[in-house]
Amino acid sequence: MSRSHKSRKPRPQTSCRASGQQTGQHSGAGKLRIIGGEWRSRLLPVASVEGLRPTPNRIRETLYSWLTGWVPGARCLDAFSGTGALGLEALSRGAKHATFLEYSPIAAKTLQSNLTTLKCTTAEVVHTDASRWLSQTAKTPYNLVFLDPPFHKGFVAPVCHLLASNGYLTENSLVYIESEVELGQPDVPENWQLWKEKTAGQVTCRLYRVNE
DSSP states (O other), X not given: OOOOGGGSOOOOOOSSSOSSOSTTOOXXXXXXXXXXXXXXXXXXXXXXXXXXXXXXXXXXXXXXXXXXXXXXXXXXXXXXXXXXXXXXXXXXTTOSEEEEEESXXXXXXXXXXXXHHTTOOSEEEEESOHHHHHTSOXXXXXXXXXXXXXXXXXXXXXXHHHHHHTTOEEEEEEEEEEEEGGGOSOOOOTTEEEEEEEEETTEEEEEEEEXX
């Protein structure tokens, strides 16, 4: 049985997608390539923030093969967004709206600039601590949520329970989680069904479906 999030108080986010998530980590300078949809092959700058890196192309390809048919018209939440790679792919593939949560002011500013470059008017960037933002009651639920928090910080379980308890999800919402292999199966709400799972190097990717 899953434990209640009330006993696990979320800690403030310390950095965007940092803290040694993968080997080959870099300073963040570089380019993000959109791999599918309307903006396919577009190259966008990545903020120079320590530990910041886009979700690798091969992982995004796997994820969006899992999500075939689910993205068009979806409302998406990209928490711990970093470069915004996951949410940008969703928008490129027909998502109705995306909310990006990002703690680093530099990364948030770069992401907003990239949305302007793409002439995207169906997204918002919120410079915030994701755990604190999710501690509020949701104004509108999301169909698709991406969670790629800094590794080894203990964010996954508390944030999952905040999503469930504060109205951010509906029946059949999908929640995608990237986590370090060492974490094992994360503590998620009881009504989340593990639908897809894959390990690539030091990263495990899981897609959950929310049931009643």
